[in-house]
Amino acid sequence: MRETWQERLARQLEHSVLRGGRCGFWLTSRMHPLKGWSVPVWLKRDDELGPYGSKWRKMQGLAWAIQEEGADTILAWGGSRSQHLLGLLALGRELGLDVRLLVKEGSPRQAQGPDLLWPLLTTPDTVTMISRAEWPQVEHRAQKEQAALTAAGKKVFLVREGGAQVEALWGALTLPLDIVAQEKVLGFSFTRIWVDAGTGLTAQALILGLGLLQHRAQVEVLLCAGDAGTFARDLERRRGELSVALQTEIPLAAWRCHVPGTARSFGSTNQAVFLEIARTAREHGVLLDPIYSAKLLMKVREAQPEWAPEDRVLILHSGGMLSLFGFPAELQALTF
Numbered sequence: 604m605r606e607t608w609q610e611r612l613a614r615q616l617e618h619s620v621l622r623g624g625r626c627g628f629w630l631t632s633r634m635h636p637l638k639g640w641s642v643p644v645w646l647k648r649d650d651e652l653g654p655y656g657s658k659w660r661k662m663q664g665l666a667w668a669i670q671e672e673g674a675d676t677i678l679a680w681g682g683s684r685s686q687h688l689l690g691l692l693a694l695g696r697e698l699g700l701d702v703r704l705l706v707k708e709g710s711p712r713q714a715q716g717p718d719l720l721w722p723l724l725t726t727p728d729t730v731t732m733i734s735r736a737e738w739p740q741v742e743h744r745a746q747k748e749q750a751a752l753t754a755a756g757k758k759v760f761l762v763r764e765g766g767a768q769v770e771a772l773w774g775a776l777t778l779p780l781d782i783v784a785q786e787k788v789l790g791f792s793f794t795r796i797w798v799d800a801g802t803g804l805t806a807q808a809l810i811l812g813l814g815l816l817q818h819r820a821q822v823e824v825l826l827c828a829g830d831a832g833t834f835a836r837d838l839e840r841r842r843g844e845l846s847v848a849l850q851t852e853i854p855l856a857a858w859r860c861h862v863p864g865t866a867r868s869f870g871s872t873n874q875a876v877f878l879e880i881a882r883t884a885r886e887h888g889v890l891l892d893p894i895y896s897a898k899l900l901m902k903v904r905e906a907q908p909e910w911a912p913e914d915r916v917l918i919l920h921s922g923g924m925l926s927l928f929g930f931p932a933e934l935q936a937l938t939f
Contacts, residue, residue, distance in 0.1 A: 630660050630777045634785055634917065637887055641907050644916045645793070646889065647782065650896070655690035656922010657778065657805050661766045662694050664774025669698065674760035676701040678749055680733070680741050681764045683709030684717060686925055691762060692724040701757070704730045705745055707738050716929025765802035767837070769844045775805050779812025782917065793917040795910070797823045797903050799895040800834065801869075805921065807838045811845055813856035820917075822858040823906070825899050828869040831860040863898040864905050870894060872930070875901070880927070881937045892923030893930060 634647045649657040669677065677695045681688045683706050695702035704725075712718040731748075733741055742763075749759045762768070786792050796813075800806040806824045813820060826834060838855070846853045866873045872893040879897045883889050891897040903918055910916070927934070 629780070630663060630774075631781050631784075634782075637918075639886065640916070642910050642912065642914045642916060644903075644918065646887075647917055647919045649778070650890075650920045650922040650924060652922065654922070654925055655686060655693070656924070657775075657919070658687055658690050658766070658922065660774045660777050661687075661771035661804060662690050662774060663777070664771045665691075665760075665762060665766060666694055666698065667773065668770035669700070669760045672758070672760060674700065674758045676703060676752055676757045676759045677762060678703045678705075678745060678752065678759050679762035679764075680705035680707075680745055682707050683712075684929075685765075686717060686923070687765050689717060689720055689724065689925070691766075692729070696724065702729055703748065703752070705733050705741055705748070706730050707741070708732050708734050713929075715931055716927075717925040718929070720925070765804070767802045767804055769841070769848070771804055772808055772811075772841055772845065775808030776812045778805065778919070779809050779816060779818070783813075783816050783818065791915055792818065793820050794914045795823055796820045796917045796919070797825065797899060798919045799825045799827050799899045799921055801828045801895065803829060803834050803837055804841070805919075807834075807841050809919075810838060810856045810858045811842060811853055814854040815849075817854070818856055820856060822856050823903075824858060824860045825902050826860050826862055827895050827898060834860055861902055861906075864901055866898065872933070877930070877933045877937055889920065890924060890927060891920070892926040893933075894926050895923045896920050 630652060632648045632651050634645045637644045637646050649660070652659045655662065677691060677700055679688060679691050679702075681704070685706075688704055688706070692702055692704075712721065733744065737744070745761060749761055752759050762771075782793070782796070796809065798806045798809055803824075803826075806822070810822050810824075813822065824834065842853045842855065865875050876893045876897045879901050880891045880893060883891050883897070883900055891900060899918065903916070
């Protein structure tokens with residue numbers, strides 16, 4: 604019987620995770636030390652993967668599945684300022700595919716930040732706006748749209764909000780593989796790995812991948828959206844999906860969830876967040892975003908008193924740079 608693409612992908616992942624090889628869409632980003640901390644702290648630079656940061660890892664898993672299925676159309680849904688949707692648009696253009704988006708109505712677009720990119724990547728037939736009242740039924744609307752496109756002869760690949768699906772998990776698993784490969788070069792293993800979470804898929808892939816690799820680090824997850832209960836349930840669901848794909852039990856790395864110390868609601872900011880952005884830029888030459896990475900650095904600073912002298916800490920910079928330029932007034936207020 605001919606091997607399916609899902610079986611082929613599972614075989615590649617097995618080779619990567621269980622035998623130390625590399626999968627066909629392996630992505631790598633550098634890491635470097637940060638000065639001025641109580642123990643050695645390193646920064647993993649997924650922000651350097653491109654404007655979509657760690658999301659581009661998920662995109663590579665989706666790209667694999669889209670191409671293997673022979674799809675000619677991507678159908679997805681999400682918020683009006685979703686960087687995930689912008690990344691999907693870029694991926695679709697790269698692959699020469701039609702992209703259709705169902706977008707939740709939000710505040711009017713502005714001539715700043717990520718809003719400037721939407722006209723560059725879309726055409727009049729790309730986006731269908733969905734009202735807030737209709738949004739709870741958006742998945743049903745997507746399925747109807749998929750059926751209509753299929754009846755018109757299109758081969759449609761459906762991408763859920765935030766890419767929260769198993770195909771994106773394949774790409775996100777390159778993060779723990781990348782970290783472990785770099786640890787071998789460094790000659791030590793990290794004891795604490797900090798990661799922010801929106802949909803949570805990247806953080807969950809990190810926990811699953813490190814568990815498979817029998818890594819002893821504690822994964823510290825900052826919940827910039829959602830709650831700990833939802834995160835845990837989604838982690839168990841993805842654990843089951845990966846277990847089926849690899850035909851093996853999936854142990855979990857040690858993990859726990861945290862909430863931001865300030866501006867806790869998703870998308871919120873305040874002066875303290877922008878002061879952290881300025882501090883990190885001036886001390887380390889690293890640009891943070893106000894929605895995820897700045898809050899993560901602030902939380903890591905709060906956690907220092909509980910560290911032991913032998914700890915080695917890694918912080919994932921997941922990107923989000925496009926968001927930073929959506930706050931021109933706040934940035935201008937930081938200048939001397």
